[in-house]
Amino acid sequence: MKLKLHIWRQASPQAKGEFKAYDLDGVSPHMSFLDMLDLLNEQILHEGGEPVAFEHDCREGICGTCGMVINGIAHGPEKLITACQLHMRTFNDGDEIWIEPWRAAAFPVMKDLVVERAAFDRIIQSGGYISVRSGSAQDANAIPIPKEDADRAFDAAACIGCGACVAACPNASAMLFTAAKAAHLSYLPQGQTERLQRAANMVTAHDEEGFGNCTNHGACQEVCPKGISVDYIGRLNRDLLKATLSGVEVSTR
Amino acid sequence: MELDAKIPDGPIAEKWTRRQFEMKLINPSNKRKYKVIVVGTGLAGGAAAATMGELGYDVHCFTYHDSPRRAHSISAQGGINAAKNYQGDGDSVFRLFYDTVKGGDFRSREANVYRLAELSLNIIDQAVAQGVPFAREYGGLLDNRSFGGAQVSRTFYARGQTGQQLLLGCYQALERQIHEGAVKMYNRHEMMDVVIVDGRARGIVTRHLVTGKIEAHMADAVVLGTGGYSNVFFLSTNAKACNVTSIWRAAKRGAGFANPCFTQIHPTCIPQSGEYQSKLTLMSESLRNDGRIWVPKKAGDDRRAGDIPESERDYYLERLYPSFGNLSPRDIASRRAKELVDAGHGVGPLNNGVYLDFRDAIQRLGKGKVQERYGNLFQMYEKITGEDPYSVPMRIFPAPHYTMGGLWVDYDLMTNIPGLFAIGEANFSDHGANRLGASALMQGLADGYFILPLTVGNYLAEAPRGGVDPDHPAARDVIAETTALQERLLAANGKRSVDSFHMELGRIVWDHCGMARNDSGLKEALKRIPELREEFWRDVKVPGSGADLNQSLEKAGRVADFMEFAEIMCWDALTRDESCGAHYREEHVTEEGEAKRDDENFLHGAVWEFKGAGEEPVRHEEPLHFEHVPLSQRSYK
Numbered sequence: 001m002k003l004k005l006h007i008w009r010q011a012s013p014q015a016k017g018e019f020k021a022y023d024l025d026g027v028s029p030h031m032s033f034l035d036m037l038d039l040l041n042e043q044i045l046h047e048g049g050e051p052v053a054f055e056h057d058c059r060e061g062i063c064g065t066c067g068m069v070i071n072g073i074a075h076g077p078e079k080l081i082t083a084c085q086l087h088m089r090t091f092n093d094g095d096e097i098w099i100e101p102w103r104a105a106a107f108p109v110m111k112d113l114v115v116e117r118a119a120f121d122r123i124i125q126s127g128g129y130i131s132v133r134s135g136s137a138q139d140a141n142a143i144p145i146p147k148e149d150a151d152r153a154f155d156a157a158a159c160i161g162c163g164a165c166v167a168a169c170p171n172a173s174a175m176l177f178t179a180a181k182a183a184h185l186s187y188l189p190q191g192q193t194e195r196l197q198r199a200a201n202m203v204t205a206h207d208e209e210g211f212g213n214c215t216n217h218g219a220c221q222e223v224c225p226k227g228i229s230v231d232y233i234g235r236l237n238r239d240l241l242k243a244t245l246s247g248v249e250v251s252t253r
Numbered sequence: 254m255e256l257d258a259k260i261p262d263g264p265i266a267e268k269w270t271r272r273q274f275e276m277k278l279i280n281p282s283n284k285r286k287y288k289v290i291v292v293g294t295g296l297a298g299g300a301a302a303a304t305m306g307e308l309g310y311d312v313h314c315f316t317y318h319d320s321p322r323r324a325h326s327i328s329a330q331g332g333i334n335a336a337k338n339y340q341g342d343g344d345s346v347f348r349l350f351y352d353t354v355k356g357g358d359f360r361s362r363e364a365n366v367y368r369l370a371e372l373s374l375n376i377i378d379q380a381v382a383q384g385v386p387f388a389r390e391y392g393g394l395l396d397n398r399s400f401g402g403a404q405v406s407r408t409f410y411a412r413g414q415t416g417q418q419l420l421l422g423c424y425q426a427l428e429r430q431i432h433e434g435a436v437k438m439y440n441r442h443e444m445m446d447v448v449i450v451d452g453r454a455r456g457i458v459t460r461h462l463v464t465g466k467i468e469a470h471m472a473d474a475v476v477l478g479t480g481g482y483s484n485v486f487f488l489s490t491n492a493k494a495c496n497v498t499s500i501w502r503a504a505k506r507g508a509g510f511a512n513p514c515f516t517q518i519h520p521t522c523i524p525q526s527g528e529y530q531s532k533l534t535l536m537s538e539s540l541r542n543d544g545r546i547w548v549p550k551k552a553g554d555d556r557r558a559g560d561i562p563e564s565e566r567d568y569y570l571e572r573l574y575p576s577f578g579n580l581s582p583r584d585i586a587s588r589r590a591k592e593l594v595d596a597g598h599g600v601g602p603l604n605n606g607v608y609l610d611f612r613d614a615i616q617r618l619g620k621g622k623v624q625e626r627y628g629n630l631f632q633m634y635e636k637i638t639g640e641d642p643y644s645v646p647m648r649i650f651p652a653p654h655y656t657m658g659g660l661w662v663d664y665d666l667m668t669n670i671p672g673l674f675a676i677g678e679a680n681f682s683d684h685g686a687n688r689l690g691a692s693a694l695m696q697g698l699a700d701g702y703f704i705l706p707l708t709v710g711n712y713l714a715e716a717p718r719g720g721v722d723p724d725h726p727a728a729r730d731v732i733a734e735t736t737a738l739q740e741r742l743l744a745a746n747g748k749r750s751v752d753s754f755h756m757e758l759g760r761i762v763w764d765h766c767g768m769a770r771n772d773s774g775l776k777e778a779l780k781r782i783p784e785l786r787e788e789f790w791r792d793v794k795v796p797g798s799g800a801d802l803n804q805s806l807e808k809a810g811r812v813a814d815f816m817e818f819a820e821i822m823c824w825d826a827l828t829r830d831e832s833c834g835a836h837y838r839e840e841h842v843t844e845e846g847e848a849k850r851d852d853e854n855f856l857h858g859a860v861w862e863f864k865g866a867g868e869e870p871v872r873h874e875e876p877l878h879f880e881h882v883p884l885s886q887r888s889y890k
Contacts, residue, residue: 144393
């Protein structure tokens with residue numbers, strides 16, 4: 001296949017970026033989207049240019065490192081996959097493809113398609129955990145957990161922290177990410193002690209990072225490669241309300 | 254090179270307890286005065302950093318990723334073993350220990366393996382307390398499955414994403430310590446080298462991957478949890494960034510590298526679809542529970558699978574190993590597949606796979622049941638290949654997956670360089686010549702949560718504290734060397750991309766030091782690797798500069814290290830003139846075609862001392878003793 005690619009090139013966080021066009025020939029429909037970018041980079045290298053910077057690692061949809069907006073959609077046109085799992089058979093010979101980084105104030109562009117997502121780590125730092133010391137745990141079967149609750153917790157815990165939800169949201173909100181972690185822990189008995197504090201802290205940290213508010217567009221759920229449900233946002237908001245009414249004091253720093 | 258394993262005295266079941274009691278302690282209020290560097294944030298590194306933070310040490314943790322949650326442990330699918338005996342099927346610490354020693358084909362240390370089996374119990378407790386959502390039965394108790402040919406059900410799992418969930422538990426514990434100020438996290442910092450002062454590891458040199466800044470960080474102890482080196486093969490199931498650099502640089506500074514030729518090939522990966530592909534995808538081994546593996550009897554048969562009648566199919570694992578059949582161990586299933594593909598029986602557009610067929614399982618169980626068991630894997634397969642495994646058989650082929658070799662460590666997980674520790678896949682300690690399924694996660698977490706935080710304390714109690722800063726001459730020298738190496742890569746300005754060299758190196762290592770090895774092939778590799786390395790330094794093209802985010806430069810540094818490391822791996826395979834576990838020397842094969850050990854001459858770990866690029870490395874030996882698991886020949890007939 002022959003493609004026309006329009007790729008966002010930006011030399012540094014401070015530099016002004018722009019789309020640059022590339023013609024790429026010899027693309028096999030069996031290639032993954034990132035194999036295709038590798039091929040392009042090999043071509044750019046031989047033409048004496050600097051390859052396109054993009055992040056990736058496991059290339060099987062679990063590490064959450066890769067992420068780019070492909071033809072206006074985070075992770076591209078196929079549902080429930082990451083950019084690395086997208087294959088070129090989805091496209092046709094002669095297609096034009098527009099590729100750009102996640103765009104959100106809280107995710108500054110480092111170079112080309114690479115953005116900084118450390119804001120996610122700071123949201124987790126504010127309370128996305130159960131406070132337990134190594135070696136202090138009781139026997140694992142001491143607390144039976146109904147299978148249904150364990151499965152629900154897992155569904156929420158499947159989040160890979162890629163940031164597609166933020167990229168898709170018109171408000172650049174990270175509420176789906178935040179709510180997924182809060183839900184994972186709040187479905188489990190171990191997570192109850194810190195539940196309200198966690199909700200208050202995480203939402204505050206989320207806002208402090210410069211992510212926008214959720215206004216129920218649902219675009220996040222549409223692009224989420226793990227199919228995380230927006231219902232968790234409602235669950236988190238209920239916990240947040242309870243926390244506020246019960247006078248939980250926020251402590252994110 | 255002195256190799257004292259420092260195994261505690263006493264009965265095997267009491268060794269670890271005894272060791273803990275003998276350890277010197279540091280007063281809780283003094284711990285914060287000790288600075289410890291941890292490199293890597295996978296299950297081993299992340300768990301170690303979090304736990305040492307909890308204990309009160311001043312922990313500085315480094316990753317080249319944008320977040321500690323990206324470490325490759327996240328990709329582990331199948332599960333984690335623990336001798337909980339929740340199924341009441343006769344499992345015990347001793348049985349897990351026994352299975353692991355035997356599975357490693359008697360090339361691991363009994364004392365270490367026993368401790369691993371013992372600590373497996375605590376890992377599950379710890380993970381559940383953190384909120385890791387393991388699979389459960391309807392009654393609410395934890396579910397187990399049998400995995401990788403084990404005859405008891407001791408594997409805990411979280412769907413097909415056990416590694417992800419365990420790593421997130423560990424990452425969250427780490428983030429909590431970062432929040433508490435106990436751990437300082439350095440994202441996007443790649444470790445380039447280790448700094449040795451007065452014979453002790455006292456720091457590391459890093460490169461910031463966005464600004465390009467090269468700097469030294471000093472400490473009282475350095476811990477490497479930087480994973481394995483399967484990417485020496487170029488094509489492997491490891492994440493793209495996985496590399497040997499940190500442990501290889503440590504080896505170049507004098508740390509012994511043990512058993513580098515012990516590399517595991519996983520039998521069920523999706524075959525390469527073309528030359529352009531740089532990463533292979535693993536399909537969970539659990540598929541072999543219901544799928545039947547076959548190839549056409551006739552070499553070169555290019556009919557579609559459905560057109561090949563039953564009588565012309567060779568279900569070779571069922572034929573050769575009637576009792577284990579399609580569940581034969583990883584190394585055996587891998588080798589048979591490669592032999593048949595090499596003999597022209599390969600299937601698929603590139604004739605580079607064997608079939609894993611679910612036709613009979615679908616007939617027997619119904620499509621719904623198969624979907625329930627393997628639905629996510631079938632979907633993953635379809636996304637990648639564009640083929641529907643419900644109607645045509647899957648194609649699979651073996652791929653490099655895990656490396657048992659690594660830095661030599663003593664019972665305390667310390668290398669022969671005082672103050673330099675190695676944990677998880679980065680060390681060589683527990684799996685011998687072959688790792689059992691669902692044991693990698695167990696080892697990473699045992700090292701990180703329960704062993705290292707104590708043994709580091711014991712070391713620090715008697716080690717010099719502070720007194721070195723990044724201006725120390727030793728640190729400045731390492732910074733200068735790192736900078737010079739980087740400038741040399743940028744200045745080469747040749748014609749070939751880093752990837753093209755990596756691919757060529759991978760092919761040499763795969764052909765001659767892969768699933769099967771022999772004397773002449775290894776000698777050929779030892780001739781070609783130095784030639785390729787020389788060409789690499791002459792003709793590599795690394796665009797851009799060292800002063801910003803430059804992914805070509807990052808890769809170039811890693812490949813430069815693989816070019817040196819590959820040689821020591823071949824030396825190890827050549828001089829270990831026996832077969833054992835995953836190390837299969839064609840000259841040493843039983844009548845049944847299995848690995849034939851030579852316990853008379855090779856009942857030891859081989860530990861390599863680097864003597865300079867292109868120089869012959871020196872081989873040392875750590876003798877092994879088996880008192881509890883009698884030496885025997887594996888048989889899976």
